[in-house]
Amino acid sequence: MLKTRGLYFSYRPEGGTPFALAGIDLEIYRGQHTAIIGPSGSGKTTLLKHFNGLLGPTRGEVLVSGRTTSCTSQLPSIRRICAMIFQNPDNQLVATTVEEEIAFGLENYRVDPKKIREQVDWAMGKLNISHLAAYPPHLLSGGQKRKVAVASAIAMQPQCLLADEPSSMLDPDSRRELQELLRSLQRELGLTLLQVTHYLEEAALADRVLLLDRGRVTADGPPEKVLTDLGRLHAAGLTSSTAAELAALLREEGLALPAGIVQNQELVDSLCLLKPSG
Amino acid sequence: MLIETERLTHIYSPGTPWECWALEGITLSWKPGSFVLIAGPSGSGKSTLIQHFNGLLLPSSGRVLIDGEELGSDKAALGRIRRRLGLVFQIPEQQFFAETVFDEVAFAAANLGLSSAEVARRVKVSLERVGLDYEQFRGRSPFNLSAGQQRLVAIASLLPLELEALILDEPAAGLDSGGRRQLALLLADLRRQGMTVIVVSHHLGDFISLADQILFLERGRVVAAGEVEGVLRRLAQGYEPYLPPVTDIMRRLVLRGAGVSTAVFELAAAREEIVSWWGGNSG
16 A cells, blocks of 8 residues: 655755665555654654655655655645645634635545535534534644544545654643544554554554654564564663553563553553462 | 732623623632643633733723732733733744744743843743753744643743743643653642643643642633642533543542542552552452
């Protein structure tokens, strides 16, 4: 679905700054939910922006369903395949009502108005925001704005969602709701979901986790592998999920916990199961 | 700095169809040198509340008192308060405008009418307090720093004012775990030097080990307020997603019948608590 070959990127190709992406060879499969983690400045957003052609490689190549992002005539179709949800929804809200906002992208692709109507209604239904159709987006709460941004993205009927920290600034309830929503859209529509996150508790829910450090992929695998490789995470300046960190401390104390614990409930279940009865 | 409110109520757009009661009858008193965490769902009134502490918003009814002095329409008094109490907004780096880190951090201090030597001294001290090397960072563009470094520069830009209180709205948003740790260290350091620190955060876990007090709001009213343990006990009943992750693990253990305390929010304390339960005979 998404592929990079020998991808290097520099914000100043004439030199002077190190590569923001320094040799990335990656394949993201259709329908997969991948979390990208890494310290600030490691290249997460830069990588994401390569998959819908907002940035182009300095060296190497990025392929989206076989189309190269280096060819500008391919960009319109690449952007219909890969929709982007930005860090701050205020940066992408442009219209005076929620339904106009969601229709905006489709109108730019000169989709038939009847079809636009259908897709906007469908997207609002999926996100449970039909009641907000006539509401001005700038008056919505942070969580509602995120939903509008997600609805605008899925109204384009993309195959892939690129989400840059979609839940930062949200309260824990809205964060969980958005996460569950993205997850169910991904399953139901067979979407490929690529998500940048700073909260490793969130990464624990993905199928696959990529760790970026200084522009390179330094770990790649299922969450129970990557998030329990504490040495590597700590070397990148990150701490893992609380459950993974605590499990490691308890193992040092001699508690025989199984490997691969990354979520709170997994830790609790293992502890209760394995506790020697007195 | 003593911060108090008495039956503080704030209504947006009163008398219109959009009328919104953002705060309803909030009474609180925070001693000088306190470290307070404010949490609560979106729309609970957190940002509205903190904007009353430096008079950006004025009460619809009730009072706000800083060191016993009521904030009102007296401009001179507001000016005096704003010189002593700094407010760091959400995503403060969006307000960057200068070409260099030095100019960014010097801006507020330069407006105080200090000599340029004194401004330079304060900028140097401020950058070092947030852990950024003066020589390395002074000439760099604030726009070309990592997110964590930008947040630190934004906070550093208030420090030359030699404030008595600092209020930060979601200071950890968008930071990686390393950046959040560094920020917690900075806030701990400011507090050690006697500053009153108030932090609005959805993630209690990031700063809980520093807090003396938590205020938890929902729809403009107080759900729980006071010392950390008591507030966490209250949040464990109906507000579980807000608990610090360590406390959540302990709560889940208790639900399974384990004999551990839920009043634990640091990894090391959780390890001890679990190890002693594991080795014991009960539960």
